[in-house]
Amino acid sequence: GEDVEQSLFLSVREGDSSVINCTYTDSSSTYLYWYKQEPGAGLQLLTYIFSNMDMKQDQRLTVLLNKKDKHLSLRIADTQTGDSAIYFCAESSISGGYNKLIFGAGTRLAVHP
Amino acid sequence: DAGVIQSPRHEVTEMGQEVTLRCKPISGHDYLFWYRQTMMRGLELLIYFNNNVPIDDSGMPEDRFSAKMPNASFSTLKIQPSEPRDSAVYFCASSLRLAGGPLDEQFFGPGTRLTVL
Numbered sequence: 001g002e003d004v005e006q007s008l009f010l011s012v013r014e015g016d017s018s019v020i021n022c023t024y025t026d027s028s029s030t031y032l033y034w035y036k037q038e039p040g041a042g043l044q045l046l047t048y049i050f051s052n053m054d055m056k057q058d059q060r061l062t063v064l065l066n067k068k069d070k071h072l073s074l075r076i077a078d079t080q081t082g083d084s085a086i087y088f089c090a091e092s093s094i095s096g097g098y099n100k101l102i103f104g105a106g107t108r109l110a111v112h113p
Numbered sequence: 114d115a116g117v118i119q120s121p122r123h124e125v126t127e128m129g130q131e132v133t134l135r136c137k138p139i140s141g142h143d144y145l146f147w148y149r150q151t152m153m154r155g156l157e158l159l160i161y162f163n164n165n166v167p168i169d170d171s172g173m174p175e176d177r178f179s180a181k182m183p184n185a186s187f188s189t190l191k192i193q194p195s196e197p198r199d200s201a202v203y204f205c206a207s208s209l210r211l212a213g214g215p216l217d218e219q220f221f222g223p224g225t226r227l228t229v230l
Contacts, residue, residue, distance in 0.1 A: 031217075040223070041221075041223055041224075042117070042204050042206070042221025042222050042223050042224055043156075043204070043206075043219075043221045044221065045218045045219070088156065092217075100158060100161065100169065101158075101219065102158075103155065103156040103158075104155065105154075105155030105156070106155060106156065
């Protein structure tokens, strides 16, 4: 069935790189997404990758996709305290004839000085 | 646009009471979603609407939960009677289209934190 799995917690030092990993199950997903949730707020789309790509870079963010292993990762370079948040991986999946987003449980990123 | 608006932001109620959560989607968005977030279960899709019509309610936990969308600018999620295990943050989101493309971003409201005592 549909399932998206992520590690629940990551702690990094300010200035280091953060890597958040995710595995998904639906090989037909056209797009895969990363959403960010800051404290007390809703989720906000951070970036996405098309399934026929293996890498996408956007400023400090790098998304890597290994379609064979159904593994997605988000790398944040030069991590700042403002990057502290929960990061959700999501896949688009067809259910009952409709596409919908399936979210992972979220990885809580803590950045310390 | 003000984004997705939810009310109330916080709700504390006693077990057995009726709870109504409200959502105003972004104008022009055809899809509206209700999610529930808990530490134990993460983010769960409860139900979504397309053009005010419920499409998939398979995530609604049980008959105590009901959702309506009487018009394009308003939706409610009702819990009657409420139970302590319903305590969670409830998010409403809206999108222009359904998932499947980069333009199908879901815009989330700030959430309603529900506590049932």
